[in-house]
Amino acid sequence: EHEQYQEQTPGSAALAEDLGELVPAGVCSTYRAYDPYPVHAERATGTTIHDVDGNEYLDFALNNGTQLVGHTHPALSEATKEQIDDGTLYTRPSDLIEFAAQPLIDRWEAIEQVRFTNSGTESVMHSMRLARAATGREKIIRMEGAYHGAHDPALVSKMPPLDQAGPANNPTPIRESRGIPESVPENILLAQYNDAASVERLLRTHEDEVAGILVEPACFNLGVVEPEDGFLHRLRELADEFGAVLIFDEVKTGAKIAPGGGAEYYGVQPDLVALAKAIGGGYPVGAFGGKRELMELVAADLEKGVATGAAHYGTYNGNPLSLRAVGVTLREILTDDAYDHVTELSERLADGYRDVMADADIDGYVVTAGSQGMVYFTDERVRTFRDWEHVDEEFHEAYWFGMLNRGVIPHPHDASQQWTISVQHTTDEIDTHIDAFADLATHLSD
Ligand code: PMP
Numbered sequence: 164e165h166e167q168y169q170e171q172t173p174g175s176a177a178l179a180e181d182l183g184e185l186v187p188a189g190v191c192s193t194y195r196a197y198d199p200y201p202v203h204a205e206r207a208t209g210t211t212i213h214d215v216d217g218n219e220y221l222d223f224a225l226n227n228g229t230q231l232v233g234h235t236h237p238a239l240s241e242a243t244k245e246q247i248d249d250g251t252l253y254t255r256p257s258d259l260i261e262f263a264a265q266p267l268i269d270r271w272e273a274i275e276q277v278r279f280t281n282s283g284t285e286s287v288m289h290s291m292r293l294a295r296a297a298t299g300r301e302k303i304i305r306m307e308g309a310y311h312g313a314h315d316p317a318l319v320s321k322m323p324p325l326d327q328a329g330p331a332n333n334p335t336p337i338r339e340s341r342g343i344p345e346s347v348p349e350n351i352l353l354a355q356y357n358d359a360a361s362v363e364r365l366l367r368t369h370e371d372e373v374a375g376i377l378v379e380p381a382c383f384n385l386g387v388v389e390p391e392d393g394f395l396h397r398l399r400e401l402a403d404e405f406g407a408v409l410i411f412d413e414v415k416t417g418a419k420i421a422p423g424g425g426a427e428y429y430g431v432q433p434d435l436v437a438l439a440k441a442i443g444g445g446y447p448v449g450a451f452g453g454k455r456e457l458m459e460l461v462a463a464d465l466e467k468g469v470a471t472g473a474a475h476y477g478t479y480n481g482n483p484l485s486l487r488a489v490g491v492t493l494r495e496i497l498t499d500d501a502y503d504h505v506t507e508l509s510e511r512l513a514d515g516y517r518d519v520m521a522d523a524d525i526d527g528y529v530v531t532a533g534s535q536g537m538v539y540f541t542d543e544r545v546r547t548f549r550d551w552e553h554v555d556e557e558f559h560e561a562y563w564f565g566m567l568n569r570g571v572i573p574h575p576h577d578a579s580q581q582w583t584i585s586v587q588h589t590t591d592e593i594d595t596h597i598d599a600f601a602d603l604a605t606h607l608s609d
Contacts, residue, residue, distance in 0.1 A: 164564040174215040175203040197576050207234040210587050223582040224575045231441040232496045233587030239444050239491050246487040259483050262490035270423040273432040277452030279481040283414035283439035284312030286449035290437045294375030294408035296473035305377045306356040307334045308548025310384035311412050315343045319351045331549045355547045356382050359397035366405040375408040380425025383415035386537035387530040387581050395431040409433040418442050420533035444492035448485035505534035505584040508593050515597030523604035537581040554578050569599035
């Protein structure tokens with residue numbers, strides 16, 4: 164499949180080489196580089212990526228689901244063009260704050276107040292700071308194998324090599340970048356997703372030291388790993404019992420698997436919610452929010468030069484263009500009907516995968532959560548990061564390039580990701596995706 168890919172994409176190959184001279188690895192976020200080179204886009208419209216070689220791909224990656232609205236959604240394009248004429252940055256409060264904040268407050272029971280950021284990284288970073296400020300403690304419990312952004316503490320045991328990661332019940336914290344100070348892991352405690360007992364053990368061992376429990380309601384950087392019955396409820400109870408702040412990183416689940424994200428979908432409300440991606444319809448924006456008593460700490464600033472609150476600053480925070488995008492996305496595009504549409508199509512796609520895999524005798528299973536879904540090529544279900552080793556990565560790689568060669572980007576490029584069905588996808592496009600997989604399956608199972 165690599166060979167055919169290279170035959171179809173000579174323009175991408177040439178551009179990759181040129182860009183590699185200008186920016187490291189030829190990309191602007193290291194994750195975007197993969198072998199032999201990525202598809203280089205000319206533009207993106209509706210549900211399609213047009214590449215520099217004139218190929219068109221049905222896009223189900225949609226930038227990790229930022230584009231639940233699809234690309235170039237007419238209502239969003241029109242509103243943001245209008246906003247460009249009214250100014251893209253004026254660091255003065257305006258009623259656009261209400262336009263963007265109110266739908267978030269309406270969607271999440273846990274959110275009474277919210278602050279805007281520019282990315283998921285910032286949303287998680289500020290949630291962690293706020294949890295520490297509120298509790299006067301420093302340690303954060305997080306799940307091994309989860310991704311929470313590009314800041315230092317988020318890059319501890321994001322996806323550590325298993326031969327260095329220690330035992331599952333006492334993982335060794337691993338810094339996943341050079342340049343992260345040795346002291347950073349001291350304040351990170353590692354638990355396993357779907358194992359509330361591992362969280363409880365840490366809380367008991369480090370009593371009165373844990374500021375927060377940071378978790379994605381469903382692990383969306385291991386594909387789609389859903390919480391088992393009672394897991395999130397138990398985290399809620401434990402956070403209350405030990406006085407820790409429960410933080411849901413809903414950067415990937417928020418506004419995607421349900422209007423009110425994982426909190427609504429799984430019926431557990433955290434203390435703080437970190438958001439980004441889909442809420443902005445593709446514009447750079449994030450947010451963090453929670454109960455008033457917590458968020459009020461953000462309002463406090465300095466008294467005689469001494470910090471009394473949890474600092475939150477940023478030139479581009481709440482910029483008018485992004486706020487306009489959030490308001491239009493959440494109020495006008497992601498309606499209840501839109502969620503019904505994307506969920507229905509996501510289930511249709513999952514059923515299509517299941518049928519093809521059964522017919523072609525391919526080992527694996529398919530999971531969906533609202534607009535999101537994933538196919539796993541393994542005969543054992545992934546419940547925690549440690550189960551990850553069962554995924555057949557080589558097979559996955561052949562599948563992914565095979566789909567590209569057939570004009571479909573099924574999801575971002577590795578098995579840790581998931582598909583996004585946008586409001587603009589149609590039943591026919593789902594069937595095209597399934598047909599491409601059916602054709603590929605005859606080759607894969609050879
Ligand atoms: N948290 C999660 C769960 C994410 O998946 C990501 C990005 N994929 C982030 C945080 C960081 O978001 P951003 O890339 O916008 O900084």
